[in-house]
Amino acid sequence: MSTPLVGIVLVSHSAQAAQAVADLAAGLSGAGATVPVAPAGGAPDGGFGTSSDLITAAASAVDQGAGVAVLADLGSAVLTVKALLADEELPAGTRLVDAPFLEGAVAAVVTASTGADLGAVAAAAADAYAYRKV
Incomplete structure (x- = not known):
């Protein structure tokens, strides 16, 4: 049996943006x-927005027991994840990560692919704030 990996959930106001990232x-x-x-x-109807149900389902789908890192794009997505965490509606070991959405997602997935724990995955995603482009 393989070692469980940290799961990653990407919460965006757009289904297409979340899927692309x-x-x-x-x-x-x-x-x-x-x-x-x-x-x-996105919203359940396919429009822009955030959905507690979609976030909860995504977190359950990626949870292997090693924790779940959640990255969110904008304010209300963050607030929705925070509410779900406060109400204990996400799997145990789920953490909202303060990181840039795209760069943080790449860093989180790459780090998780090495078998790193949730703390290391969250730190790698957060470190993406320091990526310089010039």
């Missing part, structure tokens, strides 16, 4: 283990 992050993870990544984007 999930695909990019998974595609850039290299030769490491396949990390469970789930997008939770």
Whole structure:
């Protein structure tokens, strides 16, 4: 049996944005283990917004028992995740990570693919704030 990996949930106001970031992050993870990544984007009707139900389902889908790192794009997505955490509606060991959405997602997935624990995955995602482009 393989060691459980940290799961990653990407919460966006757009289903397409969440899916694209999930695909990019998974595609850039290299030769490491396949990390469970789930997008939770948009409203249930397919429009823009956030959905508690989609976030909860995504977190349950990626939970292997090693923790779940959740990255969110904008204010109300963050507030929705915080409310779910406060109400204990997400799997035990779920953490909202303060990180840039795209760069943080890539760092989280790459780090999780090495078998790192939730603390290391969250730290790698947060470190993405320091990535310089010039």
